Amino acid sequence: MAKKLNIAVTGLNAIDSPGPGIPVIRALKDSKEFDVRIIGLSYETLEPGIYMHDLVDKTYQIPLPSGGQDILLQRLAYINEQEDIDVLIPNFDAELFSFIKLEDYLKKSMGIHMCLPTIDQYEQRHKVNLNEFGDKHGIKVPKSKMIFSTAEINGLMDEFSYPMVIKGKFYEAAVAYNYEQAATHFNKISAKWGLPIIVQEFVYGTEVNVTAIGDGKGTTIGAVPMRKLYITDKGKAWAGITLDDQNLMDLTTNMIGSSKWRGGLELEFMKTKDDEYYLMEINPRFPAWVYLAVGAGQNHPEALVKMALGEDVTPFKDYEVGKLFIRYAYDMIVDLKEFEQISTLGEL
Amino acid sequence: MRIKKNIAISESGFIFNPAVGDSYSTNPIGTEIIKMLKESKSVAEINSYILNTYQVEASSFEKDLYDFVKMLEKYKLTETDGQEA
Numbered sequence: 001m002a003k004k005l006n007i008a009v010t011g012l013n014a015i016d017s018p019g020p021g022i023p024v025i026r027a028l029k030d031s032k033e034f035d036v037r038i039i040g041l042s043y044e045t046l047e048p049g050i051y052m053h054d055l056v057d058k059t060y061q062i063p064l065p066s067g068g069q070d071i072l073l074q075r076l077a078y079i080n081e082q083e084d085i086d087v088l089i090p091n092f093d094a095e096l097f098s099f100i101k102l103e104d105y106l107k108k109s110m111g112i113h114m115c116l117p118t119i120d121q122y123e124q125r126h127k128v129n130l131n132e133f134g135d136k137h138g139i140k141v142p143k144s145k146m147i148f149s150t151a152e153i154n155g156l157m158d159e160f161s162y163p164m165v166i167k168g169k170f171y172e173a174a175v176a177y178n179y180e181q182a183a184t185h186f187n188k189i190s191a192k193w194g195l196p197i198i199v200q201e202f203v204y205g206t207e208v209n210v211t212a213i214g215d216g217k218g219t220t221i222g223a224v225p226m227r228k229l230y231i232t233d234k235g236k237a238w239a240g241i242t243l244d245d246q247n248l249m250d251l252t253t254n255m256i257g258s259s260k261w262r263g264g265l266e267l268e269f270m271k272t273k274d275d276e277y278y279l280m281e282i283n284p285r286f287p288a289w290v291y292l293a294v295g296a297g298q299n300h301p302e303a304l305v306k307m308a309l310g311e312d313v314t315p316f317k318d319y320e321v322g323k324l325f326i327r328y329a330y331d332m333i334v335d336l337k338e339f340e341q342i343s344t345l346g347e348l
Numbered sequence: 349m350r351i352k353k354n355i356a357i358s359e360s361g362f363i364f365n366p367a368v369g370d371s372y373s374t375n376p377i378g379t380e381i382i383k384m385l386k387e388s389k390s391v392a393e394i395n396s397y398i399l400n401t402y403q404v405e406a407s408s409f410e411k412d413l414y415d416f417v418k419m420l421e422k423y424k425l426t427e428t429d430g431q432e433a
Contacts, residue, residue: 206368226369227368227369229369240369241369242369243366243367243368243369244354244366244367245367245368271368321366322356322364322366
């Protein structure tokens, strides 16, 4: 009989630059071992997942990460009183710091289980520390540097040349072919995500990504590589296909092995025409395309829940190569009453 | 030179390279040529087989076959001895 669980999930923003919440929920709903009630945790009133009642049973607004941990804790205490949450799966980079800090407390005082990377792992894989991370784990990383002002751009010309990539500390990146473009991207991205901005060497190639999960002891529980077949103007995959790429799998298992990564993650690589792999980014949570892994035979979110509950998880052995995902947009019709309720009461 | 072992070819002429996720489609003659390359037949053997089986002008087919094989190489669908993936 399937075990009943109340699972709280963030990242309900199933938009053109989607959060991973909805695919994570779909994966959990597919589980044969769990019978899940999904508690959505939202930041904004127009996150589509709030209104997707076939997937999300109840949604509560939670405070933005900038509000601090105390206010988040108070809100989670209230939500837990109503819902008795067993497992919580945070899906945003920006909120992870708070949840990692609260992991032990939430488990001991509220019985809420999570399976997250350690604070060291979270910090080490940060874009600003990625070169060091690459050196430590034997992975090539494009040269990058933090800057705090557009005045620093021209001073980088000894080390960098155009084109270069201008990246936000959490999200967004843009390629700059001259100083004017670099300064424009700097201003636009820093206004949205703050400082520092990361300037990165531009690597020509094909982007290949891996969604994976580590047990925190060095074992890769699962890993599925994918190539984006259709990319939106925001650089997001709108379609992708699973690959048979042993080099990519070896890089992933070696990295998880040496870092002892705990929880879900996404590795973003650039594969050059000479078949060299450059690590572009590590996202410390599942990607929005994680449901492709489920479709290919590896239910990573289900494995994450088992790990959070302290259960033993057998590593996945294989996956189906040549499985595609194709994303689509869908207009939901929503009553004003529902919008009013989430806007005024903070729950729906 | 032969087609890499991991390349999948369907009866309909759909070719899938699982290492990089690229897919292509070819006509029935292209499919036949690729299957022969997969069986390690040489380009010369394929050339003479096609010329004996179909009514086609030798000079124009030879050029087309050369172009086709170069295209397969460019798309990294082929390998030679000592180059197995």
